Amino acid sequence: QQPVQSPQAVILREGEDAVINCSSSKALYSVHWYRQKHGEAPVFLMILLKGGEQKGHDKISASFNEKKQQSSLYLTASQLSYSGTYFCGTGHFKAAGNKLTFGGGTRVLVKP
Amino acid sequence: DVKVTQSSRYLVKRTGEKVFLECVQDMDHENMFWYRQDPGLGLRLIYFSYDVKMKEKGDIPEGYSVSREKKERFSLILESASTNQTSMYLCASQLMGGGNGYTFGSGTRLTVV
Numbered sequence: 001q002q003p004v005q006s007p008q009a010v011i012l013r014e015g016e017d018a019v020i021n022c023s024s025s026k027a028l029y030s031v032h033w034y035r036q037k038h039g040e041a042p043v044f045l046m047i048l049l050k051g052g053e054q055k056g057h058d059k060i061s062a063s064f065n066e067k068k069q070q071s072s073l074y075l076t077a078s079q080l081s082y083s084g085t086y087f088c089g090t091g092h093f094k095a096a097g098n099k100l101t102f103g104g105g106t107r108v109l110v111k112p
Numbered sequence: 113d114v115k116v117t118q119s120s121r122y123l124v125k126r127t128g129e130k131v132f133l134e135c136v137q138d139m140d141h142e143n144m145f146w147y148r149q150d151p152g153l154g155l156r157l158i159y160f161s162y163d164v165k166m167k168e169k170g171d172i173p174e175g176y177s178v179s180r181e182k183k184e185r186f187s188l189i190l191e192s193a194s195t196n197q198t199s200m201y202l203c204a205s206q207l208m209g210g211g212n213g214y215t216f217g218s219g220t221r222l223t224v225v
Contacts, residue, residue: 102156
């Protein structure tokens, strides 16, 4: 079952903050976050593992709540380059072929 | 610069044709994946492979098969293309281990007419 992302879309002004949530109905081992710009391949942002800590990448950070089976991505002081569609991918097994199930995506538009 | 290369960016095929989508990675990654991407549905896993000649079904394998004869190459085969297989197809590779992200190719937009 696909994880559920919310919101489906968000419009920001440069410098504003946003939170994207990713919820799973199954126990999580890992959560990946990717950003895809129009016409391009998804680009890996970060991975959170069960028992791990909050991660950060420039002004983009993420948390992982094992009990709630969800992860949140935080866009802080957003920049124009943050525009794109963000996908979470959830992994449920610590196995060699750790396949991911992706959410439907959250479209982010940052305006000047 | 590490790469996942998909052989075609755009492809138009006729209903009933056998279609081959090729993916090559130069990173010596063990794991490779095929996803299809449709608006509003995100990325859905078709097949994946964690070793040469090994393959496992993903969430939507019907109408597809795969081949991995060499570590660097993972092919997706549409046995008899249908219009509902019109989609963007993304290949990805991953270094084995739970802490590594995927590297995606640029995708192949397939239209079946």
